Structures are given as C-alpha cells and as structure tokens.
Amino acid sequence: MKRYIVRRLLFGIVVVWFVSVIIFTVSRIGPDPALMIASPGADEAEMKAIHERFGLDKPWPVQYYIFLKRALQGDFGESVYYGLPVSEILVQRIPNSILLVGAAQLIALGIGVSAGLLGARRRGQWLDNLVRWFSLTGLSMPNFWIAMLMILVFSVTLKVLPTGGSGTFWHLLMPAFSLGWYFSAGYTRITYSSLFQVLNSEYIKLARVKGLSEFSVVAKHGLKNALIPIVTLAGMNLVIMVSSAVAIETVFSWPGVGLLMYHGAVYRDFNIAQGVVLLISVSMVGVNLLVDILYAYIDPRIRYQ
Amino acid sequence: MEKFVYFWGKVADFWKRAPKGPLMVLILLFAAGIFADFLTFGHDPEIGDPRQRLLPPFWYDGGMTKYPLGTDTMGRDILTRLIYGSRVSLVVAFAAVILSSVIGTILGILAGYFGGWVDQVIMRFTDSWLSIPTVMFGILLAVIVGPGVFNIVIIMGLVFWTRYARVTRGETLSLKTREFVQLAIVAGCSKFRIMRKHILPNVLNNVITLASMQIGVVVVVEATLTFLGVGVPPPKPAWGLMLSEGRGGLLAGYWWLIMFPGVAIAMLVMSFNLIGDWLRLYLDPHYRNIEA
Numbered sequence: 064m065k066r067y068i069v070r071r072l073l074f075g076i077v078v079v080w081f082v083s084v085i086i087f088t089v090s091r092i093g094p095d096p097a098l099m100i101a102s103p104g105a106d107e108a109e110m111k112a113i114h115e116r117f118g119l120d121k122p123w124p125v126q127y128y129i130f131l132k133r134a135l136q137g138d139f140g141e142s143v144y145y146g147l148p149v150s151e152i153l154v155q156r157i158p159n160s161i162l163l164v165g166a167a168q169l170i171a172l173g174i175g176v177s178a179g180l181l182g183a184r185r186r187g188q189w190l191d192n193l194v195r196w197f198s199l200t201g202l203s204m205p206n207f208w209i210a211m212l213m214i215l216v217f218s219v220t221l222k223v224l225p226t227g228g229s230g231t232f233w234h235l236l237m238p239a240f241s242l243g244w245y246f247s248a249g250y251t252r253i254t255y256s257s258l259f260q261v262l263n264s265e266y267i268k269l270a271r272v273k274g275l276s277e278f279s280v281v282a283k284h285g286l287k288n289a290l291i292p293i294v295t296l297a298g299m300n301l302v303i304m305v306s307s308a309v310a311i312e313t314v315f316s317w318p319g320v321g322l323l324m325y326h327g328a329v330y331r332d333f334n335i336a337q338g339v340v341l342l343i344s345v346s347m348v349g350v351n352l353l354v355d356i357l358y359a360y361i362d363p364r365i366r367y368q
Numbered sequence: 369m370e371k372f373v374y375f376w377g378k379v380a381d382f383w384k385r386a387p388k389g390p391l392m393v394l395i396l397l398f399a400a401g402i403f404a405d406f407l408t409f410g411h412d413p414e415i416g417d418p419r420q421r422l423l424p425p426f427w428y429d430g431g432m433t434k435y436p437l438g439t440d441t442m443g444r445d446i447l448t449r450l451i452y453g454s455r456v457s458l459v460v461a462f463a464a465v466i467l468s469s470v471i472g473t474i475l476g477i478l479a480g481y482f483g484g485w486v487d488q489v490i491m492r493f494t495d496s497w498l499s500i501p502t503v504m505f506g507i508l509l510a511v512i513v514g515p516g517v518f519n520i521v522i523i524m525g526l527v528f529w530t531r532y533a534r535v536t537r538g539e540t541l542s543l544k545t546r547e548f549v550q551l552a553i554v555a556g557c558s559k560f561r562i563m564r565k566h567i568l569p570n571v572l573n574n575v576i577t578l579a580s581m582q583i584g585v586v587v588v589v590e591a592t593l594t595f596l597g598v599g600v601p602p603p604k605p606a607w608g609l610m611l612s613e614g615r616g617g618l619l620a621g622y623w624w625l626i627m628f629p630g631v632a633i634a635m636l637v638m639s640f641n642l643i644g645d646w647l648r649l650y651l652d653p654h655y656r657n658i659e660a
Contacts, residue, residue: 074492081496086508093512203584203638205591208611208630211618219621226619306501310592314615321504325596328507340504347499 067359075352082344083134087127090337095119096143098331117143117334130337139338144330149338152323159229160319163242163312164304166235168297170243174198175250176293182251183258184281198248207310210241214314227315238315242308246300253296257289291361295354302347387646390639397636401455408445413452413605416443422617425624438624440613446624450632452605457636460521460600461587465579467525472532473575477563479533480540491537498530503592510598520599524586535578539571573651580644584637591633607633 097113114120117140118129133140139149178194201209217224217237225234261267262285270284309321316322320339327335400407416439423439424431431438437446479490506527513519543549543566552562593599594608602609607629614625 074495077492078496078499081493082499085496085500089505089508089512199638199641200634202641203634204630205588205595205608205611205633207592207595208626208633211611211615211626212630214618215621215623215626219619303501306504309503309507310595313596324504325507328504328511329598331511336508340500340508343504344496344500347501348495351499 064359068356071352071355071359075348078348079345082348083131083341084127086337086340086344087130090333090340091123091126094331096331096333117141134341139341140334142327142332142335144326144332144335149334152335153320153338153342156318156320156323159317160305160308160321162235163238163308163317163319164301166239167243167246167304167308168301170240171246171300172250172293172297173247174244175247176254178247178251179254179258180281180286182255183262194251198251201244202248204245205310206241206245206307207314209244210237210311210314213237213241227317229317234315234317238308238311238317242304242311245307246304249296249300250293253292254289257292258285261285261288291357295357298350298354299347302343302350305343382650385650387642390642393635393639394643397454397632397639398458400451401458404452404455407451408448411445411448413444413449414603416440416445418443422622437628440610440625441617446610446628449605449610450607450628453607453610453629453632454636456517456600456604456606457587457590457633460517460524460590461583461640463521464524464528464586464590465583467521468528468582469532469575469579471525472529472534473536473568473571475529476533476536477540477567477571480537481544481559481563481567483541487537490533494530494533498534502527502589506589506593507596507598510593515598515601517600517604520590520593523593524590527589528582528586531578531582532575535574536571539574540567543567543570577644577648577651580640580647582644584640584644587633587637587640 096117097110097119101109101113111120118126121129130140137150139153141147142149142152145152175198178198181191181194213224214226214237218226224237225231228234258281262281267280267284270280275284305320308317308319309325311317312319312322313325320343324336324339326332327339404413420432420435420439421441421443423435425438426433426436428438435445435447437450439445440449475490475494479487479494506523509523509526510520513522549562549566552566557565590599591606591608591611594606595612597612600606600609602613610629611626614622614629617625
C-alpha cells in the first residue's frame with residue numbers, strides 16, 4: 064500500500080509539473096500583455112518599464128524559473144489590471160466560488176440521486192420517464208442558456224429573483240440551479256447503475272426476508288453500499304464545476320474565480336489567468352490522487368498492478 | 369455486386385435499429401446547413417434591415433410573416449441566422465471531433481505500442497492535459513489564436529484529444545499481446561505497418577463510440593466560447609453568438625432573441641447524445657445481436 068501511494072504521489076508531482084509548463088507556455092504566447100497595460104501611444108521607454116516590472120524582458124526559461132519558485136511559495140505574481148498580488152485577489156474570490164459550487168452540488172446531488180433511486184426501483188413508470196427526460200434535457204442545454212431563461216422567467220416576468228450580483232440567499236438560487244442541473248444527469252446514471260447492482264444482491268434479499276421496512280432496505284443497506292461511486296464522482300465534479308461556471312458567472316456577474324479568470328484571459332492579465340487555471344488544475348490532480356488512493360484502500364487488487 | 373448488396377444491407381440494418389427521432393433531427397439540421405442558401409428566401413444572415421429591428425415572432429402583434437421568428441437588434445431575420453448557424457455548428461463540431469480523435473488516436477497507439485518511457489511521457493502529458501479544465505483551457509487558447517471558425521476548430525481539437533489517447537492506449541496494450549500482432553512481428557512487418565494495418569482498424573470502433581459521445585459536449589463548449597466572445601466572431605451566424613447578442617435584450621423582455629438559438633443547440637446536442645448512447649451499444653459486439 065505504501066509503495067502504491069508513493070508511486071502515485073510521484074506521478075502526481077510529474078503531472079503537476081507538466082501542467083505548470085503547459086499553462087505557463089499557453090499564457091505567454093499571444094499578444095504582448097504590455098500592449099494592454101500601456102497608455103495609448105506609449106513610447107519605447109514606457110514599454111520597457113512595463114516589461115521590466117513584470118519580468119517580461121527576461122528569456123522564457125528564466126521567467127518560468129521565477130514563476131515556479133514563487134508559485135511554490137504561494138505567490139502567483141502581481142495582477143496587471145488590479146495592481147494587487149494574485150493570491151490576495153484569489154483569497155477574496157474563492158469563497159464565492161465555493162459557495163456557488165457547493166450549492167450547485169447540493170442541487171445536482173438532490174435531483175440526481177433521487178432520480179437514480181426512482182429509476183433503480185422501477186416504481187411509477189411515468190414518473191421515472193419524466194425524471195429521465197429531465198436529466199437528459201439538463202445534459203443538452205448550455206448552462207448559460209438555462210441561466211438566461213431563468214432570468215427571463217424569474218426576474219423579468221415574475222420579478223421575484225435578482226438578475227445578478229451576490230450577497231443574499233436569493234442571489235445564489237439561479238446561478239446554482241443553472242450550474243447544477245447539467246451535473247445531476249451524471250449522478251442519476253451512476254446512482255441507478257450502482258444501486259441496481261446492489262439491490263439485486265444476496266444481502267439485500269436477506270434484508271427483505273428479515274422483514275425490514277422498504278425504506279430501511281433501500282436507504283440503509285442499499286444506498287450505503289452504492290455510495291462510493293457517487294462520492295467519487297461528486298469529488299471530481301466539484302473541481303469541474305468551477306470551470307463550467309465561467310459563463311454562468313458572466314451572466315449573473317457572480318464574483319467567483321471563473322469570472323476572474325475570464326477577465327484575466329481577455330484583458331491579457333496573464334498572472335491572474337495562469338494563477339486561476341493552475342490552482343484548479345492542481346486541485347484536479349489532487350482529487351484524482353485521492354480517488355486512486357481511496358480505491359486502492361477499498362480494493363487491494365488495484366495496489367498490486 | 370455482392371459488396372454493394374452487403375453495404376446497403378448494413379445501411380438498411382443501421383436505419384432499422386437506429387433511434388429515428390434524433391436521426392431525423394440531425395438530418396434536418398444537416399439539410400438546413402447544406403441548403404441554407406435556398407431555404408432563407410433571400411434574407412441575408414449578416415446584413416439586416418435597420419427599419420425592421422426587434423420584430424417579435426409572426427404570431428405576435430407587430431410580427432411579420434416575412435420574419436417568422438422575429439428579428440434581432442440589427443434587423444436580421446432570426447430564422448435565417450438559425451439556418452446558417454446550423455452550418456457553422458455542424459462544421460465546427462465534426463471538424464473538431466475528427467481533429468481531436470486523430471491527435472488522440474495517434475498518441476494513444478504510439479504510447480501503447482512502444483510502452484516504456486515513451487508510454488510514460490505520453491501518458492503523463494495526457495494526464496496533465498486532462499487535468500486542465502476544459503472551458504478555461506479553451507479560453508486561454510482562444511485568446512492566443514484569436515476568434516475565427518477555423519481557429520475554434522483547432523482549439524477544440526487541442527482541448528478534447530486526451531480521452532481518445534487514453535482509450536486507444538488501453539486497447540493497444542491488449543491488442544499487442546494477441547496472436548495476429550505477434551505473427552505480424554514474426555513475419556517481419558515494420559512497427560508502423562503493424563500500427564497502421566493491425567492495430568488502428570481494431571481501435572477504430574472505440575474511437576467512433578467515444579467521438580459520438582463527445583460531439584455533444586463539443587457543441588456546448590463551442591457555444592460557450594462563442595458566447596464569451598472568444599469563439600466564432602460576429603457578424604457570423606453562430607448560435608452561441610446569437611445568444612450573446614440576445615443577452616442585451618433580456619431585461620427588456622425580447623425573449624425570442626435567446627429562445628430559438630438555445631432550442632436549436634439543445635436539440636442538436638440531445639440528438640447527438642441519444643445517438644451516441646445508442647451507437648455505443650450498436651458497435652459493441654456483446655450487444656449487437658440483441659434486439660433493443
């Protein structure tokens with residue numbers, strides 16, 4: 064087990080290093096960021112000053128070395144646009160993202176798991192069909208379109224919810240739902256398939272024979288054992304959601320890291336863009352690592368591959 | 369002649385088993401894309417009539433049958449832009465899926481066949497690429513290459529190749545141990561000939577399945593990037609662009625600006641998803657002969 068974890072950790076470090084190289088390279092190619100910062104009609108001297116301030120005058124390998132050294136200490140450089148350290152801006156924005164993603168996750172899990180339960184038990188055919196179409200629809204619609212439709216219905220026509228911004232519970236509802244709907248379909252599918260397997264197993268039959276109530280059979284004995292794949296998917300989705308939220312955050316002007324990254328990329332604020340993407344990618348690697356280790360812990364066969 | 373009969377027999381079989389609804393939607397959108405010039409009755413998709421701005425659909429007061437689904441803020445016919453938009457969406461979706469599957473398949477076969485450090489480098493690179501979030505990666509790349517239909521195809525190809533690499537690598541690993549590959553090695557085939565003639569045809573089914581399941585996601589991500597202003601540039605008629613242009617009229621209640629392009633995207637993606645789900649079973653030999 065220890066050997067397996069060490070091996071995985073080494074893989075993880077290599078992957079993170081590759082990620083940093085890819086992101087660094089991608090955010091440096093393209094138009095010169097100094098052009099966006101400089102005042103119109105800036106002369107050579109001003110351009111040179113900007114280049115020196117952000118270290119753009121040095122050759123790429125040197126820039127990468129400085130970037131890596133600082134990133135390891137939690138310093139992602141200075142934002143060109145805000146004039147603040149990127150880490151400081153991130154600290155302000157991350158709670159908003161966590162709030163949005165957490166709420167979306169709750170909605171997705173709520174819809175998805177109950178739909179999966181319904182499907183696995185095959186009760187109420189029409190309800191089951193309705194639920195299946197509901198998740199299929201969620202998979203097919205771009206989330207920012209759902210967001211705009213919700214604004215149209217709840218803000219413009221019914222005038223009950225705010226069109227954007229953040230702060231109260233009511234501000235959170237529409238962004239969270241439009242983000243969560245898409246992900247509910249994945250939970251439906253995985254709950255359905257794992258629960259279906261579990262419910263047909265011997266120990267569930269035993270629980271039934273023992274005369275346990277139907278609720279106790281499904282919720283306590285069934286769902287508990289079907290939970291691992293659901294939790295795994297939820298962990299991975301948590302990170303993916305942050306990235307999927309970009310367009311939704313734009314529609315609702317929700318001050319999360321998605322909006323931050325989008326503005327950073329479009330206005331060539333390269334330190335911001337690369338900081339956010341690096342943070343999310345590294346979290347993704349971390350989650351994958353945890354999942355691998357969790358599975359190896361549960362299933363010893365994986366360890367000895 | 370026999371080959372001909374065999375081929376059309378296959379096509380007939382495919383048609384008999386395929387889900388008709390989604391297939392009809394796809395055929396309809398294909399036809400709309402191909403014959404856009406004849407279907408739009410002389411409306412121009414990019415130049416509007418400034419006197420006819422923001423007309424509602426024809427069944428509303430003030431709507432005109434000349435503009436069945438209304439007009440946008442620049443007086444362009446929405447139906448016309450929708451029809452031309454299907455061309456853009458389909459071209460981008462298919463081109464991007466083909467590009468990404470080619471990149472992924474080549475890397476996957478190389479990694480699986482050579483093994484050792486080649487495999488390690490390619491797969492760790494793939495893992496890294498896969499951990500960078502799709503939409504954000506797309507935005508970063510789009511800012512570099514700038515907006516454009518051709519550019520968005522390149523971007524989507526670069527973002528989506530990773531899963532193909534993983535799948536083909538796994539498949540190649542198991543194919544490598546099979547007798548027909550071993551015999552080809554003994555017969556003195558070159559490595560590249562084995563990869564091309566013996567491995568590639570056998571991984572193709574999985575690649576097609578994966579492509580059919582990814583194409584819906586590709587359409588959505590393309591629409592998202594275009595919506596964010598880093599994909600297909602104006603004044604091109606793209607659905608994502610229509611949505612971003614309609615966003616301005618949202619609070620004023622011009623619902624038709626965003627309703628129809630969104631419905632079009634959702635219908636296309638749903639058809640792709642349903643066909644993908646079905647194709648996965650159809651191409652899987654275990655299920656092939658079971659009547660669904």
